[in-house]
Structure formats: structure tokens, C-alpha cells
Amino acid sequence: MALIDRVEIMMVPLAPKTKRTDAIQSFVCQETIIARIHDADGAIGTGYAYTIGTGGSSVMRLLADHLAPRLIGREADEIEHIWTDLKFQTHATTVGAITSLALAAIDTALWDLRARRVGLPLWKLAGGAKDRAPLYTTEGGWLHLSTQELVDDALEAKRLGFGGAKIKIGKCQVREDVSRVEKLRDAVGEDFEIFTDCNQAFTVDEAIRRAHMLEPFGLGWIEEPLPADDLDGHIRLNRSTSVPIAVGESIYSLRHFREYMQKGACSIVQVDAARIGGITPWLKVAHVAEAFNMPVCPHFLMELHVSLTCAVPNGRWVEYIPQLDEITTSRLQIENGFAVAPSAAGLGIDWDWDAINARSVETLAIAKGDA
Known part of the structure; x- marks a missing residue:
């Protein structure tokens, strides 16, 4: 070299x-x-x-x-x-x-x-566990959108073969969040995952309250319910609900991830390659999660994370949010709702x-x- x-x-x-x-x-x-x-x-x-x-x-x-x-x-x-x-x-x-x-x-x-x-393509060089991973969409789940807009976007994602959709929660009244999730579940049925994302908005008591009220709808996870540095709060919340708790986009250290996993503060790991410091520490977090029998569902960066999700055996979901289209000539390859790992050598991103x-x-x- x-x-x-x-x-x-x-x-x-x-x-x-x-x-x-x-x-x-x-x-x-x-x-x-x-x-x-x-x-x-x-x-x-x-x-x-x-x-x-x-x-x-x-x-x-x-x-x-x-x-x-x-x-x-x-x-x-x-x-x-x-x-x-x-x-x-x-x-x-x-x-x-x-x-x-x-x-x-x-x-x-x-x-x-x-x-x-x-x-070699990155996904093979970094492990080569599989050549594709299921997709869920976030792009039509923003908090300002009406319930009908959430429903329409999720139904379109389901029609395209996506396995789930994520919506933002954190309305002023808990009943607003519950109503939106309830109507979404009624529309998409039981064979489609609904994920929710709080963006660290809640106190511990409010997170526990909302998690309990959302339990009947079979959520795939509640993401970032509390400030990311509130380890004890996440432990209390995770023990109080059957809904999986997802964390990771705002965690910047392998050892912090270890603490969350070791102390039972989460059950879904959403490590972000940019925010953890690159592919080298991302793979370490993913393998620690594997040791704890936890899935990795990385945050954002679908163009990169498709390869990393496919590199490890516990990579479960790729988050669909296109963001590089204006400066790349390549596009995420999607087949029947699955993100397909790039076959080209390198990251699989063709820059314009x-x-x-x-x-x-x-x-x-x-x-x-x-x-």
C-alpha cells in the first residue's frame, strides 16, 4: 500500500x-x-x-x-x-x-x-453477512404532517414492499400521538411495522406514560425517548414497557453503547457511522450488540449504512431518507422493499x-x- x-x-x-x-x-x-x-x-x-x-x-x-x-x-x-x-x-x-x-x-x-x-464492495470487506436488508421509510413521517398524510405515505411504502414506516411523536397532548398511531395502525394492518421517534423530547415520567399508552399498537420501537445522556432514565423506561427502546444516533462512544446494552437501557442499537467516528468504531459497536443479542438499525446515511447493515449478521433495518441525490450519480438499489448492497468496489457511492x-x-x- x-x-x-x-x-x-x-x-x-x-x-x-x-x-x-x-x-x-x-x-x-x-x-x-x-x-x-x-x-x-x-x-x-x-x-x-x-x-x-x-x-x-x-x-x-x-x-x-x-x-x-x-x-x-x-x-x-x-x-x-x-x-x-x-x-x-x-x-x-x-x-x-x-x-x-x-x-x-x-x-x-x-x-x-x-x-x-x-x-471489493464495503459490505463484503467488512463482513459480508448478507447482500440486502429490509427498508423502512422516515421521509413521510414528520411531526408537522397531518394524520392522513402519515397514512398515505405509509400505505405507499407498503405498496412498494417496504417493511415499515417511522413517524415522529411529541405532540403537546399524549392523546394526539396516540390517535395518530392508532389511525396509522388501522390503515396499514398488523403486517407492517410502525416505528416512533421522540428525538429526546420527554422526561422519564412522560416517556413511561406515553410508552404505556402506545403499547396496544405493537410498535417496532420507541426511538430516543429521553436525552441521550440519561442512562438511568432509559433503564427505568426499558424496564417499564414491552415496547423496544431504540437509542444510538446521539451516542458517540463505544463504551457508552456498552453501558446502555450492559445495563439494560435499550434493546435496539441505532449506531450512526458519522456520529460514532467512522466505520471502524461502527463495526465494533455492531459486534458488541451481537454479543448482547441485539439488532443494529443504523440512523440516517442510507447510502453508507446499507453496506454496513449487510456486513454484520445482526443488521436488521436500513432507514430510507435520501439526502445525497444532488451530489451523487448512484442511487440506492431497492428490490421488493429491500435495500440491495452495492456491487461496486468501495463504499458504493458514485460522487458527482x-x-x-x-x-x-x-x-x-x-x-x-x-x-
Whole structure:
């Protein structure tokens, strides 16, 4: 493997395809941080991370000032060594989103580079457990939508073969949430999964109350019911309800995931490759979850997570939220409601560099001689 001799980083803002609201916020912009790692033989790996509107410039500075220069001259195939070294170099700012996102942009690029050089798709290189995974949709389940709009979107997803739909909950009155779920269940029947997402909106007592009132509808899970750092609250909630509790998109450390699993604070693991720091720690979390006999249903990033879900035996669901269409030429392959793992070498994402260069609000390069 040749040594790394150049790193490019750029930030591309992307507006969501539809209006997105949940119990605590609106998703107005995806700041897409892209890293391209070049080696001395001319091979290139591309990785990325994202924010939902704030912090992208801070991720860029961390990459440009502290992380990318440390890659120059390194052996690109030593992915674990590089990840561990960079994590140590940023120990004063871990565990946290900004550092994890910066690490993820580099780590996913290194995995892409390795997979391209050996001619394997990521899902095979990282484990190769299966070549497809079932899909559920979130894109038509936002909190501002009417009940009828939720029903119409879920019925269309069911017609297309999707296995489930996720809706946001967190209306001011619990009866509003219950009514929306009840009408959705009546419309889709019992053979279609309904997932709910609270976006960390509730106190423990309110989460327990709402979980009890939603139990009759056979939910697939309640996602992020409490602030992600409330471990004890999740333990109490998980013990009080039969509805599976899902966490992970706002957890940034392997050890924090271990605590949640070990102490019975969840039963669904939604680890996000960008927010955990890349593919390297994502796979570790997934295998820890396997040891606890828990499924992995990653959050967002369907274009990347289809490969990771298919890499591990406990990968259960891929979340359908298209977000890279404006800067890629590839599309998620869907067959009978299943996301099919890409067959091309690398991450399986074909980037549209003309579109990226046109949309980039900041582009930086670090090369041999600059570091």
C-alpha cells in the first residue's frame, strides 16, 4: 500500500428534499463534510460525515488544522492504527460530535480507499453477512404532517414492499400521538411495522406514560425517548414497557453503547457511522450488540449504512431518507422493499464532482510538504 500524500476536504450544504420537523427542531440543512485521501500510487478514497445545520465549519477546522496533516506520509491501509492515533490526538475534545464527525470523514475515506484497492464492495470487506436488508421509510413521517398524510405515505411504502414506516411523536397532548398511531395502525394492518421517534423530547415520567399508552399498537420501537445522556432514565423506561427502546444516533462512544446494552437501557442499537467516528468504531459497536443479542438499525446515511447493515449478521433495518441525490450519480438499489448492497468496489457511492465543486462553500487541501 502506498503512503498518503494528499488530503482534500470540502463542505457542501444540502437542503432536505422535504420539510422535516420533529419534537425539538427542524432539519433545515445538511452540512456535508467530504474527505478525499490520495495515496502515492494515485488511488483515491472518499469519505464523508454530516451535520444537520450547525458545526460544519468547526469540523472543517479540526480536519484542516489537526487531523488531515497527520495523515501525510502514513500507511493508508493501517486504518485501525490511524483511527486510534487520531482519537488520542484529539482526546481533549472527545467524546463529542465535532471530533467524531471529523474522525468519520477520514475513516470512511480510508475504508473506501482500501476497498477500491482490493476490488471489493464495503459490505463484503467488512463482513459480508448478507447482500440486502429490509427498508423502512422516515421521509413521510414528520411531526408537522397531518394524520392522513402519515397514512398515505405509509400505505405507499407498503405498496412498494417496504417493511415499515417511522413517524415522529411529541405532540403537546399524549392523546394526539396516540390517535395518530392508532389511525396509522388501522390503515396499514398488523403486517407492517410502525416505528416512533421522540428525538429526546420527554422526561422519564412522560416517556413511561406515553410508552404505556402506545403499547396496544405493537410498535417496532420507541426511538430516543429521553436525552441521550440519561442512562438511568432509559433503564427505568426499558424496564417499564414491552415496547423496544431504540437509542444510538446521539451516542458517540463505544463504551457508552456498552453501558446502555450492559445495563439494560435499550434493546435496539441505532449506531450512526458519522456520529460514532467512522466505520471502524461502527463495526465494533455492531459486534458488541451481537454479543448482547441485539439488532443494529443504523440512523440516517442510507447510502453508507446499507453496506454496513449487510456486513454484520445482526443488521436488521436500513432507514430510507435520501439526502445525497444532488451530489451523487448512484442511487440506492431497492428490490421488493429491500435495500440491495452495492456491487461496486468501495463504499458504493458514485460522487458527482462537478456538482460537489459547484456547491462547495469551502475546499481545502493538505499535501506532502505542507504538513
